Amino acid sequence: MGTRFWTWRKGVRVGDDAFGNTYYQERGGKRRWVIYNGVAEASKIPPGWHGWMHFRTDVPPSEDGYKPHAWEKPHRENMTGTSEAYRPKGSILAEGTRPRSTGDYDAWTPG
Numbered sequence: 001m002g003t004r005f006w007t008w009r010k011g012v013r014v015g016d017d018a019f020g021n022t023y024y025q026e027r028g029g030k031r032r033w034v035i036y037n038g039v040a041e042a043s044k045i046p047p048g049w050h051g052w053m054h055f056r057t058d059v060p061p062s063e064d065g066y067k068p069h070a071w072e073k074p075h076r077e078n079m080t081g082t083s084e085a086y087r088p089k090g091s092i093l094a095e096g097t098r099p100r101s102t103g104d105y106d107a108w109t110p111g
Contacts, residue, residue: 003033003035004035007024007033007035010026010027011024011025011026011033012024012025012026012027014032014052014060014062015060015061015062015063016062017045017046017048017049017061018046019037019044019046019075020037020038021034021035021036021037021044021045021049022034022035022037023049023052023053023060023062029058032052032053032055033053034049034053041077041078042078043077043078044077046075047068047072047075048061048064048066048068049061
């Protein structure tokens with residue numbers, strides 16, 4: 001409720017992204033913030049808007065005509081804690097069986 005009141009009172013709408021998030025800045029440009037579409041998760045901010053939010057550029061992507069480079073992957077949410085999380089080979093959460101140790105490791109024993 002406080003953010004909505006602050007936005008109504010001091011915010012200037014700058015633009016929206018493909019995920020439905022709305023971006024604002026304070027009159028005078030000292031503060032910038034986002035009203036998320038759904039759950040507030042920082043990984044939902046695409047690269048173009050991320051640069052603007054962190055004052056790397058003064059021109060928002062909505063005015064700049066930002067287009068991602070050919071080498072940039074499409075934005076993906078943070079999958080930590082879900083079944084789609086990254087699990088490298090050897091992780092106890094990865095599918096399959098963990099490879100056996102090679103014998104070059106000696107466990108520590110006290111005394």
